[in-house]
Amino acid sequence: MSYRSPLGHARGLGSAKQGTHHFWVQRVTAVALIPLTLWFVFSLARLPSADFDAVTWWVAAPSVAVALMLFIGCALYHSLLGVQVVIEDYVGSEGTKIVALLLSKFVHVVAGVAGIFAVLKIALA
Amino acid sequence: MSTPATSKTTPPRPLSPFMIGPYYKPQMTSMLSITHRLTGLGLSFGALLLVTWLVCLASGVDCYNAILPHLTAWYGKAVLVAFTWALLYHFCNGIRHLFWDLGKGLDMPTAEKTGWGVVFGSLLFTAAVWALALFVK
Numbered sequence: 001m002s003y004r005s006p007l008g009h010a011r012g013l014g015s016a017k018q019g020t021h022h023f024w025v026q027r028v029t030a031v032a033l034i035p036l037t038l039w040f041v042f043s044l045a046r047l048p049s050a051d052f053d054a055v056t057w058w059v060a061a062p063s064v065a066v067a068l069m070l071f072i073g074c075a076l077y078h079s080l081l082g083v084q085v086v087i088e089d090y091v092g093s094e095g096t097k098i099v100a101l102l103l104s105k106f107v108h109v110v111a112g113v114a115g116i117f118a119v120l121k122i123a124l125a
Numbered sequence: 126m127s128t129p130a131t132s133k134t135t136p137p138r139p140l141s142p143f144m145i146g147p148y149y150k151p152q153m154t155s156m157l158s159i160t161h162r163l164t165g166l167g168l169s170f171g172a173l174l175l176v177t178w179l180v181c182l183a184s185g186v187d188c189y190n191a192i193l194p195h196l197t198a199w200y201g202k203a204v205l206v207a208f209t210w211a212l213l214y215h216f217c218n219g220i221r222h223l224f225w226d227l228g229k230g231l232d233m234p235t236a237e238k239t240g241w242g243v244v245f246g247s248l249l250f251t252a253a254v255w256a257l258a259l260f261v262k
Contacts (some may be wrong), residue, residue, distance in 0.1 A: 008137070025230075027226060030219055030222075030223060033219075037212065037216050040255055041209065041213070045258040046257065046258075047258075050196060052182070052186045052190060055189075056182060072175070072176065075172050079172055082162075083166065083169055086162065086165075087167060091237070099133065107173075112176075113171055114176055114177055114180050118180045120177040
């Protein structure tokens with residue numbers, strides 16, 4: 001049993017250096033996603049067809065490719081921050097929490113890289 | 126993290142999600158808050174679906190044509206309608222959250238009014254998007 005107070009443990013370690021960064025980036029990506037989501041939803045709804053040629057032609061247009069990569073990047077970053085909070089809120093045990101956080105981070109980064117690479121491959125083909 | 130010594134004397138208390146029901150009366154605003162979180166979590170999986178769709182598109186016509194019949198089938202359309210609503214609900218309620226961050230609309234009558242606005246707005250928005258997709262060419 002430790003007789004040190006919580007303050008004693010924390011003193012001298014400095015701040016966590018994170019401050020309001022998580023909160024702020026969640027909002028920055030949210031604001032960026034307002035126009036990107038509107039564009040994404042209406043563009044998909046306005047696609048003349050869902051077949052291979054029509055969708056490839058749509059993704060390959062430079063403005064669409066850029067907007068799509070921004071949407072994927074912002075959405076996955078926003079998702080990563082959101083899922084992190086859900087895990088921190090509901091996963092009790094410290095070990096499971098760290099594993100879940102790592103897994104979420106890896107899945108989000110892999111999805112982001114794969115999505116952006118797919119768009120680039122189609123656009124630059 | 127080391128546990129502070131005082132925690133051994135603190136009796137276990139019910140935590141956040143388990144407060145609703147036995148301790149707190151479910152309210153419209155708290156239900157919308159939970160729905161925001163659930164749609165957000167669902168949309169994380171939706172984002173993975175979007176990436177899978179794009180990776181399949183990039184890997185060629187064979188892969189794409191293998192998944193296309195599922196996307197256009199009734200069950201695929203049902204999943205896409207659900208994702209559309211989840212996205213637009215999270216979108217509308219997210220804007221409500223951004224106004225709260227600016228300190229606007231935090232009083233109960235306004236929060237309930239904007240809450241119903243989000244509920245009906247997201248449903249109308251979803252209907253409009255699917256009408257556009259299916260009937261306007």
